[in-house]
Amino acid sequence: MHSEEISAREQIRDRLARYTIASDRADYEAVSLCFVENGTFKIASHDELIGRREIANTLRSWAKSRGHGERSDVFQLHLLGISLIDYQKDEARVTTYFQGFSEIGPDHVGTYNDHFRNTDGQWLIARRVAIIKWVNPASRSASKIAERNSEIIESGR
Numbered sequence: 001m002h003s004e005e006i007s008a009r010e011q012i013r014d015r016l017a018r019y020t021i022a023s024d025r026a027d028y029e030a031v032s033l034c035f036v037e038n039g040t041f042k043i044a045s046h047d048e049l050i051g052r053r054e055i056a057n058t059l060r061s062w063a064k065s066r067g068h069g070e071r072s073d074v075f076q077l078h079l080l081g082i083s084l085i086d087y088q089k090d091e092a093r094v095t096t097y098f099q100g101f102s103e104i105g106p107d108h109v110g111t112y113n114d115h116f117r118n119t120d121g122q123w124l125i126a127r128r129v130a131i132i133k134w135v136n137p138a139s140r141s142a143s144k145i146a147e148r149n150s151e152i153i154e155s156g157r
Helices: 003-024 028-032 052-065 142-155
Strands: 035-043 076-088 091-102 105-119 122-135
Touching: 003 028, 003 076, 003 091, 003 105, 003 122, 028 052, 035 052
Parallel strands: 035 122
Antiparallel strands: 076 091, 091 105, 105 122
16 A cells, blocks of 8 residues: 555545534534535435535534434434545545434444545545434434435345
8 A cells, every 4th residue: 555545545534534523513514515516415315415505504404403403402423433445546435334323322323335536635525325224213313214214225225
């Protein structure tokens, strides 16, 4: 492994951490800056979000609807697990396992399936597909996630 690849892998891991911490802090502007300008984000069977502005506005709206960032008794905390990084010079395919916790304890688990791109020396997300594999029935989002995610889980994607 060459120093360029080692550096890219560390920058990708840093970007994953920045995204996760910003999301947990309900800082959706910072979340959107983890994407290329016209980046895309797909969660379960929702329509694909396109561009930083739509990503920030939609995630903020979803968070607000479940009280995240609005109430002191509501929180979310995501822990990232292993990341498999398939590095290809100025692009990388990355699969990362995650666990989500909330005020009820374990809330949901899944994978982020990302396409990163080196853009002006920064490794940013060009496309993210988040797949939720399990949701706690007591989760504030359980019914919404289960409805929207059922066909993806069933298909094994």
